[in-house]
Amino acid sequence: xxxxxxxxxxxxxxxxxxxxxxxxxxxxxxxxxxxxxxxxxxxxxxxxxxxxxxxxxxxxxxxxxxxxxxxxxxxxxxxxxxxxxxxxxxxxxxxxxxxxxxxxxxxxxxxxxxxxxxxxxxxxxxxxx
Numbered sequence: 001x002x003x004x005x006x007x008x009x010x011x012x013x014x015x016x017x018x019x020x021x022x023x024x025x026x027x028x029x030x031x032x033x034x035x036x037x038x039x040x041x042x043x044x045x046x047x048x049x050x051x052x053x054x055x056x057x058x059x060x061x062x063x064x065x066x067x068x069x070x071x072x073x074x075x076x077x078x079x080x081x082x083x084x085x086x087x088x089x090x091x092x093x094x095x096x097x098x099x100x101x102x103x104x105x106x107x108x109x110x111x112x113x114x115x116x117x118x119x120x121x122x123x124x125x126x127x128x129x
Contacts, residue, residue, distance in 0.1 A: 001113065001123060002028055002068040003040045009059050010045035017043055019091055024064060027083035032068070032076050033129050060094045063102075069118065070105035071127040077103060 004024055008017075021041050028034050053061040064084065081101055088094040108119035 001038055001040075001111070001118070002032075002034060002066050003042075004028075004067075005042045005044065005065040007044045007046060007051065007063040009051055009053075009061070010047055012045070016092060017045075020062070020088070023087040023091060024066075024084055027080055027087060028066070031079035031083055032072050033126060035125055038125070057098050058095070060092070061098045061100075062088065062094055063100045065102045065104060067104045067106070069108055069111065069123070069127050072105075072129055076129045 006020060006024065008020070012020075021043060025039050025041065029036055066080070080103070084101060085096040085099050088099055089096060109117040111118035113121055113123065
């Protein structure tokens with residue numbers, strides 16, 4: 001049940017944005033085995049004056065925050081980083097130096113799912129991958 005937020009500079013074509021969303025989702029399906037239907041992503045575009053990026057980065061700078069349940073192995077997290085950066089480079093020409101990925105893992109009791117803490121329900125898929 002990851003929630004994804006992607007921040008980019010405005011002005012990219014719709015096909016570029018759709019591919020970006022698909023790449024991130026597909027990487028999570030492959031790396032941490034979330035169900036394909038489990039897709040919550042927010043793509044936020046910013047005007048250049050409202051999006052300060054690190055020096056030396058290009059206009060393709062992409063910030064990705066992945067909010068997910070805790071419990072994934074370091075190897076699974078490495079796989080997320082690897083898949084996303086490789087696929088962004090091959091499909092959209094985004095260099096890995098222009099990609100920042102942050103994983104945020106609040107405890108299960110801090111997720112409200114079906115009106116209860118996620119720690120009290122069967123989320124329907126394996127988390128400890």
